[in-house]
Amino acid sequence: MLEKMVQWPWLQQAQQALEAHPGAYSVVVLALLLLAAWLANYVTRRILLRGLKRMLRMLPAEQGGGRRDLKVIPRLANVVPAVVIAAGIVLVPGLPPGLVHFIAGACQAWVVLTVALAASHALDLFNAIYERRPDARDKPIKGYLQVVKIVVFVLAGLSIVATLAGVKLLHLLTGLGAATAVLMLIFQDTILSLVASVQISGDGRVRIGDWIEMPSQNADGDVIDIALHTITVQNWDKTITTFPTRKLVTESFKNWRGMQESGGRRIKRPLLLDQHSVGFLDDDALARLERFGLLDDYLAGKREELAQWNAQVAQAHPEEVNARRMTNLGTFRAYVERYLRSHPGINQGMTLMVRQLAPTPQGLPLELYCFTASVAWVQYEAVQADVFDHLLAILPEFGLRVFQQSSDAMLMALRERAAS
Structure with a gap:
């Protein structure tokens, strides 16, 4: 089209009229070239790419009320004027051959860079569409797309260098063979990250x-x-x-x-009991504990078990020291287990036990090992606090005390009382 424009009669007449001014005709042709590039860009943006943009907005990523900025569209529109200038710059008379070659190469480099940027934005759009899938969280592809971006930009950079240097891309790639070790060192983190992304x-x-x-x-x-x-x-x-x-x-x-x-979050926390408060249950203590409905089956079964055992032992050793008796700690442990099994916030389908750990200088640990029915943080802490609030409050009913390291506050209070 540009060659036909140069052969237009009025343009030839303008060339003859401007023979007295050698550079004027070149300016006229250059202005026409820029005008043609602008018109090509206008037609591309207003007609072709506008229709393409409407088509892309019909994709799933654009549905659901959120409009995504389709940066691919304006990027692609910049390719057309660069192509027009690269094809028509050779028709401008009076320009030095070196300048013509440089402008044509710069336009080709611009086209390559623009296509690479458009491809990058297209990959971002593809990733956005993919992330709307239900299984996208389990199989993310963002890392793979970033690898594709790196390859695209590396090839684009090599193509630009080859174009501006006036050599073929294949020759440039062959020359880079000697620099493979350096490239491996430069992209070491990228290679390791790619391997890790594939494994993940x-x-x-x-x-x-x-x-x-x-x-x-x-x-x-x-x-x-x-x-x-x-x-x-x-x-x-x-x-x-x-x-x-x-x-x-x-x-x-x-x-x-x-x-x-x-479906369950673990509770693994001990109650530190004062070992001096551990002892046998007498008849009065047993009568008090019979008020607890959770202990009905335990107390009945334990009484029967101990009665049978003691009846056998009493024949040979009738002394009371040889008999088995219920302890407040064992009864409390049975109560805690039954309390947990009746608590609505505890997952009954998972491991549940109350165990006694080895004594420590901080007391005798009675550990609760169970799982809450909710894994949410707030509900988990609420259930855990509710369980221990109750156990700490009910502990004196069994004649037990929580171990707590004493401070000098009690001593100071005694001294003040004595001084008064």
């Missing part, structure tokens, strides 16, 4: 939304992004921690997804 996506060890705990990276919270090079975690204090993806392969971490999917 393959075995599903970490997914978006998982609660992970990684003390070495100061990460303790929900995973909000899985990229090629980095994992982003929002900690419980709302700070953001970012660490390399390969750390999930080379270092240990804890994923709480199993707890969240199991």
Whole structure:
């Protein structure tokens, strides 16, 4: 089209009229070239790309009320004027051959860069569409798309260098063979991160939304992004921690997804009892404990068991010291177990036990091991507090005391009382 424009009669007449001014005709042709580039860009943006934009808005990523900025459209529109200028610059008379070659090469380089940027935005749009799928959290593809972006930009950069240097891309790639070791060193983190991303996506060890705990990276919270090079975690204090993806392969971490999917969150906490308060139950104490409905079956079964045992032992050793008797600690342990089995906030389908641990200088630990029916943090803490509130309050009914390290407050109170 540009060659036909140069052959137009009025343009030839203008060339003859401007023979006295050698550079004027070149300016006229250059202005016509820029006008043609502008018209091509206008037609592309107003007609062709507007229709393409309407088609892209019909994709799932654009439905649901949220309009996504389709950056691919304006990027592609910049290709057309560059192509027009690259094809028509050779028709402008009077320009030095070196300048013509440079402008044509710069336009080709611009086209390559524009296509690469458009491809990058297209990959972002594809990732946005993919993330709307229900299984996107389990199989994220963001890391793979970032690898594709790197390949696209590397090829685009090599193509631009080859175009501006006036050599073929294949020759440039052949010359880079000697620099492979250097490139491997430069992209070492990228290669390691790519391998880690493949492993993470393959075995599903970490997914978006998982609660992970990684003390070495100061990460303790929900995973909000899985990229090629980095994992982003929002900690419980709302700070953001970012660490390399390969750390999930080379270092240990804890994923709480199993707890969240199991339907129960563990309570594993001891009551520290004063060992001096442990003793046998006499008739009065047993009469008091018969008021507890949760202990009906326990007390009845225990009495029968002890009666049979003591009847056999009494024949040979009638002394009371040889008889078995119920203790307040054993009865309290039975009460705690039955209380947990009747609590609506405790998951009855998972492990539940009340066990006695080895004595310590801080007292005798009576540990509760069970799981709440809700894994939510707030509900978990509420159930746990409710259980221990009740047990601490009911403990004196069994003649037991909680161990608590004493301070000098009692001594000071005694001294003040004595002084008064």
